[in-house]
Amino acid sequence: MTDLRDGAPLLIAPYGEQKLVADLAAKDADLRGVSGLAASRAYADTMWAISDTATKLFAIRVAADGVEVKETRVRGADRFDWEDLAWFEEDGESFLMIADVGTNRQSSTARRRQGVEVGQLHVVREPRPGDKKVKILRTLTFELPCEPDRDIESVAVDSRRREVLIIEKRAAIKRLLVLDLDQEHHRPTVDDWTAVALPDLHPVEQRPGSTASTHLYQTAWRCNPTALDLHDGQAVLLTNRHAYVYERKTGQHWPDSFSHAPAQLRLPFRLELPGRPAQTLPARAALILPQREALCITPDGASVFVASEQRGAPEAWLVRLDHR
Numbered sequence: 001m002t003d004l005r006d007g008a009p010l011l012i013a014p015y016g017e018q019k020l021v022a023d024l025a026a027k028d029a030d031l032r033g034v035s036g037l038a039a040s041r042a043y044a045d046t047m048w049a050i051s052d053t054a055t056k057l058f059a060i061r062v063a064a065d066g067v068e069v070k071e072t073r074v075r076g077a078d079r080f081d082w083e084d085l086a087w088f089e090e091d092g093e094s095f096l097m098i099a100d101v102g103t104n105r106q107s108s109t110a111r112r113r114q115g116v117e118v119g120q121l122h123v124v125r126e127p128r129p130g131d132k133k134v135k136i137l138r139t140l141t142f143e144l145p146c147e148p149d150r151d152i153e154s155v156a157v158d159s160r161r162r163e164v165l166i167i168e169k170r171a172a173i174k175r176l177l178v179l180d181l182d183q184e185h186h187r188p189t190v191d192d193w194t195a196v197a198l199p200d201l202h203p204v205e206q207r208p209g210s211t212a213s214t215h216l217y218q219t220a221w222r223c224n225p226t227a228l229d230l231h232d233g234q235a236v237l238l239t240n241r242h243a244y245v246y247e248r249k250t251g252q253h254w255p256d257s258f259s260h261a262p263a264q265l266r267l268p269f270r271l272e273l274p275g276r277p278a279q280t281l282p283a284r285a286a287l288i289l290p291q292r293e294a295l296c297i298t299p300d301g302a303s304v305f306v307a308s309e310q311r312g313a314p315e316a317w318l319v320r321l322d323h324r
Contacts, residue, residue: 013245013263015304018319020287022067024307025316030054031069032316034307035102035153036085036227037296042094042126047296047305048085050098055079057096059129060318067318072127074098076136080120084227084294086164087126088157088181094126095137099155101166119143119152121164140164142179142188153293154228154237157181158254165254167198167225167237174198174225176258196255201244201262227295233257236304238295242267243304265304265321267292289317 024031033053040046040059049058057072081102088095101119121140154167164179178194201223227238233248235257243265248257268285272278280288289308296305303322310316 010244010261011263013243013265014324015265015321016324017282017284018267018287018306018321021062021305021318021320023315024049024060024067024069024318025310025314027060027067027069028058028071030056031058031307032309032311032313034309034316035083035293036099037294037305037307038085038087038096038229039296039298039305040087040094040126041089041299043129046129048087048096048126049294049307050082050085052079052082052102052104052309053311057085057098057124057127057134059127061129070130072129072131073133074122074124074136075133077120077122077139083153084155086155086157086229088159090159096124096126097155097157097164098122098124099152099166101152101155103151121155138186140179140186140188142192143190154225156228156230156235158230161254163254165228165230165235167228169224169226173200174223176255178254194255196259198258199261201239226293229296231297231299231301234297234301236265236295236297237262238292238306240292241269243295243306267306287317287319289319 024034030051030053033051034049035052036050038048045063046059046061049060055074057074059070061068080100081104082098082100083102084099086097099121119142122136123138124134124136127134151169152166153169156165162181164181166177168174175195175197179188179192222241224240225237229236235246237244244262245265246257246262248254268288269281270278270288271281291309292306293309294307303320305320307318
């Protein structure tokens with residue numbers, strides 16, 4: 001199968017249709033700006049979320065009778081532009097890594113233009129859902145081996161391999177950047193990262209006389225990564241249009257697995273081309289996520305959750321896709 005308009009043949013990932021879980025904005029208004037998700041391994045049916053509008057962690061518990069949200073305030077961190085959240089384990093304890101790596105806020109953009117370190121990774125001990133506050137234990141402050149305006153929204157941690165994985169967002173050729181989590185210092189330099197280019201997810205067709213669409217799902221923005229999560233030897237990367245599943249074979253390093261074409265996890269989108277009737281793809285889809293910003297895999301690998309940032313709308317949808 002191919003991605004419409006792109007002509008790039010990809011395997012289709014074994015996940016089914018998306019199912020509506022909840023409107024997160026109805027539970028907490030700050031979750032209209034949801035920007036990161038991480039599934040808890042310590043608390044059943046619970047995931048953590050961050051928003052780019054609040055210095056808080058949100059515990060989201062999903063049950064058969066609905067969704068419950070509780071807040072925990074994060075102490076000791078300046079918030080520039082929180083963009084992703086990762087769960088990891090260390091010495092038998094569970095932690096969360098808050099990735100303050102975006103460039104949306106004026107102060108965040110200014111610090112990059114002034115040559116200040118471009119990002120921070122804050123580590124907190126995983127709180128109990130309902131804890132009123134949690135404090136920053138340590139922070140990795142860094143610069144990346146890329147242009148300042150390329151932006152970052154996708155961060156994950158491999159607990160077993162002790163690695164932090166970051167993927168560039170706006171670069172024409174996206175790269176996976178890998179950092180040793182156990183380095184002795186907290187200010188990694190450009191030389192501390194291992195980088196590998198990702199294969200092009202959406203090669204653009206050049207058709208004579210064609211009129212380019214300006215819709216988010218069809219412009220160059222559609223291939224921009226917005227979230228990343230890991231489960232065993234599997235990585236799931238979310239973009240503005242679809243998600244992509246990479247498999248790491250036994251003994252293989254992450255840069256090797258990301259250098260090969262992934263399987264495509266298809267998400268519904270609205271196709272709007274000049275001179276043609278708009279259509280929803282797939283046609284049976286009932287819900288479109290306008291700004292796909294957050295993703296996590298459940299601890300058993302059976303489901304993928306995707307959330308949409310919708311600050312200009314009354315709802316902020318959380319959906320689930322189950323493994324077939």
